[in-house]
Amino acid sequence: MSVLVVGMSHKSAPVPVLERAALSADALPKLLRDLFHTGDVAGTFVISTCNRIEIYADVDRFHGSVATVCELLSRYSGIVTHELTGHLYVHYEEGAVKHLLAVAAGLDSMVVGEGQILGQVRSALKAARDNGTLGRVLGEVGSAALRTGKRAHSETGIDRTGASLVSVGIGAAAEALGRPSLSGLDVLVVGAGSMSALAATTASRAGAAHVTVANRTRGHAQRLAASVGGGTADLADLPSAIAAADLVISCTGASGLVITADIAASALSLRRARGGGDTGTAAGRPLVFLDLAMPRDVDPQVAGPPGVTVIGMDELADAGRSATALVGVADEVAAVRAIVEEEFSTYRAAAHATQVTPTVVALRAKAAEVVDAELARLAGRLHGADGLDGRALEEIARTVRRVVDKLLHAPTVRVKELAGSPRGDGYDEALRVLFDLDPRTVEAVTCADPEQPDADSARLPAPSADEGSRE
Numbered sequence: 001m002s003v004l005v006v007g008m009s010h011k012s013a014p015v016p017v018l019e020r021a022a023l024s025a026d027a028l029p030k031l032l033r034d035l036f037h038t039g040d041v042a043g044t045f046v047i048s049t050c051n052r053i054e055i056y057a058d059v060d061r062f063h064g065s066v067a068t069v070c071e072l073l074s075r076y077s078g079i080v081t082h083e084l085t086g087h088l089y090v091h092y093e094e095g096a097v098k099h100l101l102a103v104a105a106g107l108d109s110m111v112v113g114e115g116q117i118l119g120q121v122r123s124a125l126k127a128a129r130d131n132g133t134l135g136r137v138l139g140e141v142g143s144a145a146l147r148t149g150k151r152a153h154s155e156t157g158i159d160r161t162g163a164s165l166v167s168v169g170i171g172a173a174a175e176a177l178g179r180p181s182l183s184g185l186d187v188l189v190v191g192a193g194s195m196s197a198l199a200a201t202t203a204s205r206a207g208a209a210h211v212t213v214a215n216r217t218r219g220h221a222q223r224l225a226a227s228v229g230g231g232t233a234d235l236a237d238l239p240s241a242i243a244a245a246d247l248v249i250s251c252t253g254a255s256g257l258v259i260t261a262d263i264a265a266s267a268l269s270l271r272r273a274r275g276g277g278d279t280g281t282a283a284g285r286p287l288v289f290l291d292l293a294m295p296r297d298v299d300p301q302v303a304g305p306p307g308v309t310v311i312g313m314d315e316l317a318d319a320g321r322s323a324t325a326l327v328g329v330a331d332e333v334a335a336v337r338a339i340v341e342e343e344f345s346t347y348r349a350a351a352h353a354t355q356v357t358p359t360v361v362a363l364r365a366k367a368a369e370v371v372d373a374e375l376a377r378l379a380g381r382l383h384g385a386d387g388l389d390g391r392a393l394e395e396i397a398r399t400v401r402r403v404v405d406k407l408l409h410a411p412t413v414r415v416k417e418l419a420g421s422p423r424g425d426g427y428d429e430a431l432r433v434l435f436d437l438d439p440r441t442v443e444a445v446t447c448a449d450p451e452q453p454d455a456d457s458a459r460l461p462a463p464s465a466d467e468g469s470r471e
Helices: 015-021 027-036 062-077 081-087 094-104 116-130 135-155 165-176 194-205 218-227 235-243 261-275 313-327 330-382 390-418 424-434 439-447 465-470
Strands: 002-009 041-049 052-059 089-092 186-190 210-215 231-234 247-250 287-291 308-311
Touching: 002 015, 002 062, 002 094, 002 135, 015 052, 015 062, 015 081, 015 313, 027 041, 027 052, 027 062, 027 116, 041 116, 041 135, 052 062, 052 094, 052 135, 062 081, 089 094, 094 116, 094 135, 094 330, 116 135, 116 194, 135 330, 165 194, 165 247, 165 287, 165 308, 165 313, 186 194, 186 235, 194 210, 194 218, 194 247, 210 218, 210 235, 218 231, 231 235, 235 261, 261 287, 330 390, 330 424, 390 424
Parallel strands: 186 210, 186 247, 210 231, 247 287, 287 308
Antiparallel strands: 002 052, 002 089, 041 052
């Protein structure tokens, strides 16, 4: 089996396409199960964020699996296949693993180094595990990715020098408001999820005079507002809340528009009435909408009246690239890339060793069977012989087992070391042929779940203490 990733991101697709491809919370488990139950997939997980959707799968054939993934993604997104494929990228085998490690480390994000993606990768792996679709291979790849992301943030300054998507968005909003910061401004946050929490916290730290939270579930809004010393607003009275704000940050999980042109028009009417002005602003105050949702929350037509600005993902893509260039993260990016390469090498060595493990286990199992059979035959022939008691037979048995362990130690250790070398599979095959190993035994070990061994795999003999100390 081999790792495959088929995906699209802000680098390969425009925002409208990403919006259409975004998966709802209900659709994700269905997509996981549909893909997992196809004949060529042994494991799968999906990373679905505001600016990327990537489907990872452990597959046994390339072209057929790519076609299957594209078909399912087309079905769930409603985008016809020929339109969809023009925005997709594909990575396979080692390229797919390297890509995931880079994604988890923040190297592929809209704003290089942002830390949210690591949590999103962790959530994707958990969702697959909860739905029973992750599998051993992708579980190991996922662990390597999480380890890489943690190292990137703990061993380099990538997260301190790179801004998060929210930080870049708020910076762009402040610029549109003609301010160096949010100092003295009123901010309305629509939504109360993790992105909204980050937005409210970032706005508060940026000096916002007051932060108001509007959400469908009032209890969630109250908890978030309390964390930043702000207030709440009723989502049903959204025009009034917008009218009182200088900056509106919207990041809900809604499938449709939350702030429509009609809602915005009502808010602007209230602003004019309160400010006595005849334009879209009250007392000369501009109004900015920062849309961090995917699909978008704010109707682009909201930006029509004078003094009203809408900043969405398209604008943030440019702002993100500018922010990355300004902070000068070249050295930190190089350090993170070095971590990615190191973790990939570690993963590859472990993966190659894992591939030959079934042969090694089968070899030791066969050796143990031969030893047990010969010792039983010897005990039968010497039963009752003068001068040999039970203790002597036990010592003979220990000696024979030590001899076998020592003879097998070098070839089994060496085959693991050579597994990652050119033609490494040949050494594995040589052991199978030279020792006439039963392919069914090797296959049984290969298919066994290491966390839940079945009766047959549980009976396979473990290495002796003497052997284990050397390996």
